[in-house]
Amino acid sequence: VFGGDKKLEQVIDEIEELFPLNKGITVQSECPIGLIGDDIEAVSRKKAKEHDKTIVPVRCEGFRGVSQSLGHHIANDAIRDWVFDKKEVEFESSPYDVNVIGDYNIGGDAWASRILLEEVGLRVVGNWSGDATLAEIERAPKAKLNLIHCYRSMNYIC
Numbered sequence: 001v002f003g004g005d006k007k008l009e010q011v012i013d014e015i016e017e018l019f020p021l022n023k024g025i026t027v028q029s030e031c032p033i034g035l036i037g038d039d040i041e042a043v044s045r046k047k048a049k050e051h052d053k054t055i056v057p058v059r060c061e062g063f064r065g066v067s068q069s070l071g072h073h074i075a076n077d078a079i080r081d082w083v084f085d086k087k088e089v090e091f092e093s094s095p096y097d098v099n100v101i102g103d104y105n106i107g108g109d110a111w112a113s114r115i116l117l118e119e120v121g122l123r124v125v126g127n128w129s130g131d132a133t134l135a136e137i138e139r140a141p142k143a144k145l146n147l148i149h150c151y152r153s154m155n156y157i158c
Contacts, residue, residue, distance in 0.1 A: 004036070005043050012047045012055065024054035024134045031061045044082070054134060056082040069152060075129075076157050083134070084141050091139045097125045099143040101158050102150030105130025113149070129154075 008027065015025055025047075027040045040057040048055040058078045060071050098117065103110040110131065114124045126132060126140040140146075146158035 005038055008038060008040065008043045009047060012043070012051070016051055016053075022053070024056065027055065027057045029057070029059050029061055033059075033061060035061075054083060054086065054138075072152075072154070073156075076154060079137060080157065083137055087138070089135075089138050089142065091125075091142050093142055093144075094123055095144060096122050097143040098122045098145045098147055099126035099128070099140050099158075100124060100147050100149055101126075101128065101140075102148055102154035103127060103130050104150070110149075117147075 012025060012027075015022065027044050029038070029040050033040065040059060044055040044057040047053075056078050058075050060074045100110065100113055100117070103113065105111070105127075110127050114127055117124050125143050126136040128137055128140070148155055148158050
């Protein structure tokens with residue numbers, strides 16, 4: 001979205017109008033936004049309050065870094081700063097709750113991993129970031145154990 005902060009506000013309002021059942025929104029900046037200097041964080045904060053919804057700004061112009069690794073860290077930091085422990089999450093925990101962290105589910109391996117873990121008696125409460133839902137990411141801090149799939153991109157999140 002080009003056009004400054006006001007345009008971004010309009011786009012978020014339009015998303016709310018077109019998709020009223022959405023659980024949250026991400027605002028992902030690309031190269032032009034970095035050059036222009038839009039304040040996606042301030043707009044996200046304002047609109048999150050206005051719509052009472054999780055809105056996560058990810059400032060990752062050019063998906064930085066060798067092998068995109070810095071881009072992964074920037075996205076992880078956005079989740080940590082804008083999603084984790086930001087609202088009360090209704091969740092009934094069990095002693096066998098685990099997260100699978102850093103599985104991008106490129107070849108469907110996250111689905112197979114989840115089945116195997118559940119067959120041995122674990123409850124996968126979060127499997128991200130490949131095709132996770134916002135609810136899974138929000139409850140991730142409540143798991144008893146984090147199982148890391150991609151050490152390079154998400155070890156410090158665990």
